[in-house]
Every structure is written in C-alpha cells, then in structure tokens.
Amino acid sequence: MALLNQRTAALWLALAAAAASTANAFYIPGVAPQTFSREQEVPLKINTLTSTKTQIPRDYYRLPFCQPQGGPVAASENLGEFLTGNKIQSSPYSIHMLTEMYCIKLCQSTLSKIDSSKLLLHIKYGYHNNWIIDNMPSAAIGLDQQGKTRKRYAGGFPIGFMSSDTKKPYIYNHFNIEIDYHPYEDGFRVVGFAVEPLSIAHEFQGGYVWDGKSSDGMAKPLTTCSSAKHLSRGDVRNSQIVAPGENILYTYDVTWHESGVEWSSRWDIYLNEDHLVPAQVHWYSITNSILVVVFLSLLLISVLVRNLRRDIDAYNALAALADEEKDEEEDERGWKLLHADVFRPPSSYPMLFCIFCGSGAQLALTTLCAILLSAAGFLSPARRGSLMVAVLVLYMLFGTVAGYLSGYLYKSMEGRQWQLCTLVTALFVPGIAFSVFLFFNIILFFQKFSISTPLWDVFLVVVMWCGVSIPLVFLGAWLGFKAKTLEYPTITSTIARQIPSPVSFATHPGFAMVVAGIVPFVAAYVELFFVMTSLWMDQFYYVFGFTLIVYIIMIITCAEVTILLVYYQLCSENHRWWWFSFCTSGSAALFTFIYSIFWFKQLEASRLLMTYLLYFGYMFLICACMFLVLGMVGAMTSLWFIKTIFGTIKVD
Numbered sequence: 308m309a310l311l312n313q314r315t316a317a318l319w320l321a322l323a324a325a326a327a328s329t330a331n332a333f334y335i336p337g338v339a340p341q342t343f344s345r346e347q348e349v350p351l352k353i354n355t356l357t358s359t360k361t362q363i364p365r366d367y368y369r370l371p372f373c374q375p376q377g378g379p380v381a382a383s384e385n386l387g388e389f390l391t392g393n394k395i396q397s398s399p400y401s402i403h404m405l406t407e408m409y410c411i412k413l414c415q416s417t418l419s420k421i422d423s424s425k426l427l428l429h430i431k432y433g434y435h436n437n438w439i440i441d442n443m444p445s446a447a448i449g450l451d452q453q454g455k456t457r458k459r460y461a462g463g464f465p466i467g468f469m470s471s472d473t474k475k476p477y478i479y480n481h482f483n484i485e486i487d488y489h490p491y492e493d494g495f496r497v498v499g500f501a502v503e504p505l506s507i508a509h510e511f512q513g514g515y516v517w518d519g520k521s522s523d524g525m526a527k528p529l530t531t532c533s534s535a536k537h538l539s540r541g542d543v544r545n546s547q548i549v550a551p552g553e554n555i556l557y558t559y560d561v562t563w564h565e566s567g568v569e570w571s572s573r574w575d576i577y578l579n580e581d582h583l584v585p586a587q588v589h590w591y592s593i594t595n596s597i598l599v600v601v602f603l604s605l606l607l608i609s610v611l612v613r614n615l616r617r618d619i620d621a622y623n624a625l626a627a628l629a630d631e632e633k634d635e636e637e638d639e640r641g642w643k644l645l646h647a648d649v650f651r652p653p654s655s656y657p658m659l660f661c662i663f664c665g666s667g668a669q670l671a672l673t674t675l676c677a678i679l680l681s682a683a684g685f686l687s688p689a690r691r692g693s694l695m696v697a698v699l700v701l702y703m704l705f706g707t708v709a710g711y712l713s714g715y716l717y718k719s720m721e722g723r724q725w726q727l728c729t730l731v732t733a734l735f736v737p738g739i740a741f742s743v744f745l746f747f748n749i750i751l752f753f754q755k756f757s758i759s760t761p762l763w764d765v766f767l768v769v770v771m772w773c774g775v776s777i778p779l780v781f782l783g784a785w786l787g788f789k790a791k792t793l794e795y796p797t798i799t800s801t802i803a804r805q806i807p808s809p810v811s812f813a814t815h816p817g818f819a820m821v822v823a824g825i826v827p828f829v830a831a832y833v834e835l836f837f838v839m840t841s842l843w844m845d846q847f848y849y850v851f852g853f854t855l856i857v858y859i860i861m862i863i864t865c866a867e868v869t870i871l872l873v874y875y876q877l878c879s880e881n882h883r884w885w886w887f888s889f890c891t892s893g894s895a896a897l898f899t900f901i902y903s904i905f906w907f908k909q910l911e912a913s914r915l916l917m918t919y920l921l922y923f924g925y926m927f928l929i930c931a932c933m934f935l936v937l938g939m940v941g942a943m944t945s946l947w948f949i950k951t952i953f954g955t956i957k958v959d
Contacts, residue, residue, distance in 0.1 A: 340570050341441055342494040343404040349486070349497065351400040352382055354393055354437035354444075357463065359844045360913045361432050362921045363751075364392040370429060370466075371422040373414035373557050375399040388692040395439065402440070402484065404495055405563050410532035413557040415519035420551045426467065427549055430476045432913050435463035435845075436504075440486065441497040442691070443573065448485070448503035460577045462845040464504050467549065476549040479504035481538060482559040487566035498566050498573040505538070506546035507531055509556040519554065529558075537562060578849035592833035593853060596860040599830040603867040611874055618642070619955050642877035643956060647800035649877070649949055652720035653885040654803070658728050660885055660942075661720070665713030665732045667939025670932050671862075673702045678858060682851035703776050706733065710783025711790075719793035725784065733780035736932065737772065743924055750917065796954035806881050814879055816887050819872050824894030827864040827937065831857050832902065839906055843922070862940050865892040869941035870948050877949075884945060892941020896934035900926060 343349055355364040368379055375397050382395040399413055418426070438445040447464035451457050467478040487499025509531045511517065517524030532538045537560055547555055568576075618641055642649075653660050677698050680686050686693045713732040717725060809815045834857045841848035869892045873884050881887075903926045912918050 340496055342491060342496055344494045345405050346403045347494075349402045349404055349440060351398045351402055351484075352439040353379070353396050353398045354439055354463075356429065356434045356466065357392075357437060357845055358429075358432050358434045358913075359462070359910050361434075361915055361918050362843065362910075362912075363915075363917060364394070365429070365434065366394060367396065367436070370425055371416045371418060371555075373399045373416070391692060391695060393691065398438070400484075400559060402486070402561050405488070406561070407563060408559075408561045409537055410529060410534045411559050411561075412525050412529075413559060415517055415524065415554055415556045417519060418549065418551055418553045418555065423549055423551045423553070426478060427476045430465075430467035430469060430478065430549065433465065433911075435465050436502075437463040438500075438502060440500045443497065443500045444577070446499075446501040446577075448483070448501050458501055461847050464502050466504075467506065477506045477546045478549050478555060479506050480509075480547050480555050480557050481505040481507050481532070483538065484559055484561045485564065486561070487564050487568065489566055489568060489570060491570075496570045498568045498570055499564075499576075503540070505540060505543055507538075507543045507558075508545040508547045509558065517554070517556070529556075532558060578847055592831075593856055593860075595833055596830040596857055596864075599826065600860050600863055600867070603826070603864060603871075607867055607871060611871055615874075615952060619952070642874070642880075642952070644880055645804065645877060645882040646797040646953060646956075648804045648882040649884070649953060650795040650797060651799050651803060651882065654883065655886065657720045657885075658717060658722060658724065658731070660889065661713040661716040661722070661728060662732045662735055663889065663935055664716055664939045664942055665709040665711075666736045667935035667937075668712045669702065669705045669709035670736070671936045671939060672705045672708055673698060674936065675858065676701050678851055678855045682855050703779065706776050706779035707783035707786075709733075710780035710785075711787040712783075714784035714787030715790055715793065718788050718790075725788055729781055729784035730777075732784070733777040736935070737776065739931070740928060741769070743928060747921065747924065750920075754917070796950060804880075804882060806883065807879070809879065814875070816876060816881065816883075819876070820887060820890040821894055821897070823868050823872055823891045824896070824898050826868050827861050827892075827895040828898040828902070830864045831861045835899065835902065836906075839903070840909075843910060861895070862937070865895065865937045865940050866944040868892070869945055873945045873948065884949065885942065888945035889938040889942040892944075893934040893938030895937050896930040899933060900930040903930070 353367045356367055356370075357364050368374060376399070379396040379398075382397070388395070401411075402408075416422070435447075436445070444461075445463060447459045447462070448456065449459065449464070465479065467476055469476055481504070483503035483505065485499075485501045485503065486497060488495045489498045509529055511524075512528045512530050515524075515527050517527065528534070531544070532542070538558075547553070549555075677686075677694065680697055681694060686697055709732055710729055713728055714725060717728045722728060812818060834853060837848060837850070838854070840846050869888050872891050873888050876884060876887060903923075907922060910922070912922070
C-alpha cells in the first residue's frame with residue numbers, strides 16, 4: 308500500500324504546493340517516542356541533498372561519499388515524503404547513546420576527474436546535507452557574518468564552500484555531531500541534533516599514505532585530529548580542497564549533552580528558528596490586513612449601502628405611482644434598467660465559468676481545512692509529509708463540492724451538456740497539474756535526477772486517480788442537477804440589452820478587473836513573503852494561526868472589492884457581470900505572480916534552465932489555483948449581492 312501511495316503522489320504535486328506550500332505544521336504529542344538505553348545504537352539516516360539555488364533534490368550517494376557496508380538501505384516513505392522529494396536512506400555513521408567518540412575514520416575517497424567535477428558543481432550550487440536522527444533534522448552549526456557561532460535549524464548544512472579569495476572549492480569532510488538528550492526513568496530520548504561541518508586536510512603520522520582499502524589505515528593515528536579529544540574549529544590548519552587525485556578522508560566526532568528540554572517540546576526551537584523572526588512581524592501583517600478590511604468596510608457602508616438604500620426607495624416609490632404620474636417623472640436610470648438582463652447567463656463560455664467556480668470551491672475548502680488542521684496542531688512535523696497527505700485526501704473528498712457547484716450553476720444556466728461539464732470539472736485542475744508534472748518528469752528522467760518517476764508509475768497514478776477523484780465529482784454533479792433550480796427574482800428577456808460604451812478609461816471593465824487585485828494582494832503580501840520563504844528556501848513554517856486569519860481576511864477583501872466594482876458596473880448599465888466579478892476578484896493572483904518574479908532574486912538561482920522551469924512553472928500553477936479560489940469567491944458573492952438588491956425592488 309505504501310508503494311501504491313507513492314505512485315499516487317505525482318499527480319497532486321503542483322496542487323499540494325498551491326494549497327499551503329511545502330510547509331510544516333505545529334507539533335503535538337502523538338508520535339510514539341523512542342527511548343534508548345545506554346550504548347544502544349542511535350541510527351543516523353541520510354536524506355536527499357537540496358539546494359535553494361537549483362530547487363532540484365539530488366541523491367546523496369550520487370556523490371563520492373562514504374557508503375554503509377552492503378550499500379544504503381532505503382527507509383520507508385509515505386505519500387507526503389515522496390511528494391516533497393525526500394529519499395531517506397541508511398548511513399555508515401555508527402552512533403551509540405551517551406558514547407562520545409572523537410576522530411572516527413569513516414572512509415577515504417580518491418577523487419577522479421568526474422568525481423571532482425561533480426563535487427565542484429554541487430558545492431558551487433550550494434547543495435546541503437540533510438541528516439536525520441530519531442526523525443529530527445540536523446541543525447547546522449556555523450559562523451555568521453560577524454564571526455560568531457550560531458545554529459541554523461532549517462535547510463541542513465552545506466557539503467562544502469567556495470573560497471572567497473581563490474574561488475577554489477573545499478569540501479566538509481569532518482563532522483562534529485552534537486546530540487542533546489533528556490533522561491527518563493526507562494532510558495534516554497533524543498531532544499536535539501546539530502552538526503558542525505569542518506573542512507580539514509587530514510595527514511597520517513609518520514607520513515603514512517593510505518590507499519583507502521587496506522584495514523591498516525583505519526588503525527593509523529592522524530596528526531590533524533586526536534581520538535582523545537574533540538576537534539574544534541580552531542584546530543584546523545589546512546582545508547580539504549576538491550581536485551582530481553585528492554585523497555579525501557572522512558571523519559567525525561560525536562558528543563552528548565544533557566538537556567532540560569522535554570521530548571514533547573523538542574520541535575519548538577525548530578519551528579520558531581530560535582526566535583529568528585519575531586512574532587511582532589506577523590502581528591504587523593495581521594494589522595495591515597485588518598486595516599485594509601476596515602477601510603473597505605467603511606467604504607461599502609458609506610457609499611454602497613447609502614446609495615443602494617436611496618436607489619431602492621426611489622425605484623419602489625416610482626413603482627407605486629399611477630401610470631399617468633409615471634409619465635411625468637423622469638426616465639428610469641441606473642441598475643434597475645438591467646432587471647431583464649442581469650441574470651442572463653454569460654454570453655461567453657458559460658460552461659467554463661461553472662467549471663472554474665466548482666474547481667475554485669474545491670481548492671478553497673481544501674486550503675481552509677488544511678490550514679485549520681495545521682493551526683489546531685493535528686499535523687505534526689514529526690510525521691514527515693503529513694500535511695501533504697492531508698491536502699491530498701481533502702482535495703479528493705471535496706471533489707463532491709466541485710461537481711455539485713459546477714452542476715448546480717450549469718443547470719441554472721439551462722446547460723444541456725452536463726456530462727461534458729462534469730468531466731471537465733473532474734479533469735481540469737488535476738489534468739493541468741499532471742501535464743506540467745509529466746513535462747518536468749520527462750526532462751528530469753533523461754537528466755537522471757533523483758526526483759524523476761518512471762513512466763509506468765505515472766500511468767498507474769492516472770488509473771488510481773480516475774478510480775477515486777472522478778467518481779466523487781460525478782456524484783456531486785448528480786446531486787447538483789437533482790437539486791432545486793436556482794430561482795431569480797426577475798425574468799430574463801429574450802433579446803439582450805445593448806451595453807453603452809464606457810464613459811472614461813477608469814470605468815472600463817478591463818481596467819477595473821486588473822487594478823482591483825491590488826487591494827487583496829496588499830492585505831496579504833507580508834505573510835506571503837514567509838510562505839514563499841518556506842516553500843522555496845527550505846524553511847519551517849509554523850504560524851498557521853496567522854495564515855488562517857490572513858486567508859479569511861483576503862477572502863473578505865476580495866468579496867468587498869468585487870461587490871463595490873460590480874455595483875458601479877451595474878450603474879453603468881453593464882449587465883455582463885459574471886466573468887467580470889470572477890476576474891476582478893481573481894486578479895490578485897496576477898499580482899502574486901508578478902511578486903514571485905521579483906522575489907525570485909532571493910534564491911540567487913543558478914543559470915540552469917530547469918531551475919527557472921520548476922520555479923515559474925509551479926508558481927504559475929499556484930497562482931492559477933489562487934485565481935480560481937478568489938475568482939469563485941468574487942463570483943458567488945456577486946451572485947448573492949445581485950439577487951439581494953433585485954429582490955428588494957418592484958419590477959413590472
């Protein structure tokens with residue numbers, strides 16, 4: 308079943324990224340703790356190499372690193388781990404509880420020209436090791452710009468560095484492994500894990516030269532480190548350069564430190580990055596969003612509600628007059644003139660409009676529930692990939708909602724091709740996501756990257772998806788077509804009313820649709836920065852409570868802006884509001900994509916074409932899903948608003 312779940316993952320890769328980003332959730336107790344006895348082996352596992360500059364995970368053992376005896380053994384991966392590009396394997400490092408070890412030789416590798424080129428390329432692109440002990444990722448111990456030692460709790464630690472002077476590559480071949488433990492009555496539990504990588508050109512005493520194969524080399528002492536004491540950064544005299552023919556000896560130290568941190572709280576410092584980002588920054592984001600909502604609400608109350616009350620009273624008073632009195636009154640003007648056209652189905656692509664609304668509702672509910680579960684603490688970073696699994700399950704279940712809404716709207720528009728509408732609803736978003744994934748997968752397959760999936764597995768993904776998601780969409784569509792038809796307060800005429808030309812450029816529908824997206828984008832741009840950082844720079848994201856508030860505020864903002872602009876379009880006697888309301892609200896996705904173009908500089912990305920394709924390809928998918936979510940909110944809010952105002956007036 309686990310293997311089957313892995314094959315299902317590919318289809319939903321871009322969709323899962325749209326919902327929450329590749330973020331981690333709050334930790335709550337629920338994962339069984341592992342207790343070690345004294346001198347019991349503590350396994351150290353190896354995950355894929357990652358780089359924010361390339362965004363392409365690589366297999367750790369594709370580089371000339373030490374391998375365990377008998378070769379690496381893959382750890383079991385769940386659906387979420389597969390989605391996020393994890394490939395966890397065993398390692399040759401031997402660690403035992405409370406056993407301190409110094410200058411332990413691991414292996415020696417003689418670099419060939421190809422191996423040297425591989426290391427050079429990976430060091431240049433800033434690839435990082437990602438080690439795991441007791442399901443905890445390794446923190447990195449290094450020097451900051453001021454030369455002070457500090458820990459970094461996300462993103463692993465680099466495999467090497469480029470000299471700022473000579474521009475030559477150097478590899479980290481000695482690792483100070485520091486493990487924090489907390490004592491319990493039945494043993495000891497790991498509560499912290501950090502690695503300090505060092506680059507050191509090892510030398511044997513007496514000028515001994517080891518071929519890396521004979522057992523004698525493992526017993527020979529080194530002049531560069533001692534088995535009797537811990538190797539510190541100040542003990543390093545020469546760093547290990549990467550060049551063809553170089554003999555690279557890998558060594559490590561293991562030190563243990565008792566900690567007062569309880570096992571249930573060990574993830575706290577990872578999630579808050581040791582308070583690297585103050586909570587005040589997120590409160591500033593919330594305050595910014597609330598101010599936008601308050602301003603729009605006051606604008607709606609002062610302008611829209613006042614004008615509507617005046618218009619409705621005037622229309623109802625005019626309707627109460629006798630026919631001869633009506634002739635003496637001034638001709639009707641404003642939005643009431645559209646009563647025979649305002650509920651006319653979209654003149655362009657009505658089926659596509661219904662599909663967009665259904666898909667947007669499915670994505671909106673998936674995102675909302677995933678954020679709620681994360682904010683409540685039900686998704687733990689200790690369960691690696693749990694958030695991704697939740698997103699997939701939720702999206703599949705809410706397929707019923709997508710089918711219901713698209714079918715219900717299509718029926719109200721008197722559509723006849725309901726089978727086609729339902730099928731496209733089921734295939735639209737997953738189909739586009741799968742096509743993009745398949746395109747990337749084929750390229751990565753021929754380049755032999757670690758994240759490519761065999762084409763046969765891709766075919767099995769399609770078969771499995773068709774058996775679960777599509778039937779739920781058809782079930783929802785059947786319920787939607789069986790439901791009572793949507794009733795409108797006015798009767799639509801046979802001939803459509805002619806729409807007058809816009810008075811000015813500012814009242815043109817196209818201009819309003821584009822500019823309107825600025826307001827909801829401004830309401831969320833601060834928190835968007837942290838989401839983008841988590842998504843593309845391997846950072847932990849844990850403030851889902853703030854995310855929930857910003858998400859709700861953004862939806863409210865889109866609804867208010869859309870209602871206001873739709874009202875002014877109706878006053879301009881423009882009855883084509885269906886697509887206008889959808890695009891007006893969804894245009895915030897356009898500004899998000901533009902923002903992602905400028906944010907791309909943060910990655911200091913490589914010049915690899917694949918990096919640009921991956922980043923902008925998946926950001927386009929994310930923004931497209933965002934367009935559907937916000938567009939659905941604007942369209943459904945406008946439908947409610949127009950039904951309400953036309954239901955309050957008396958029409959002949």
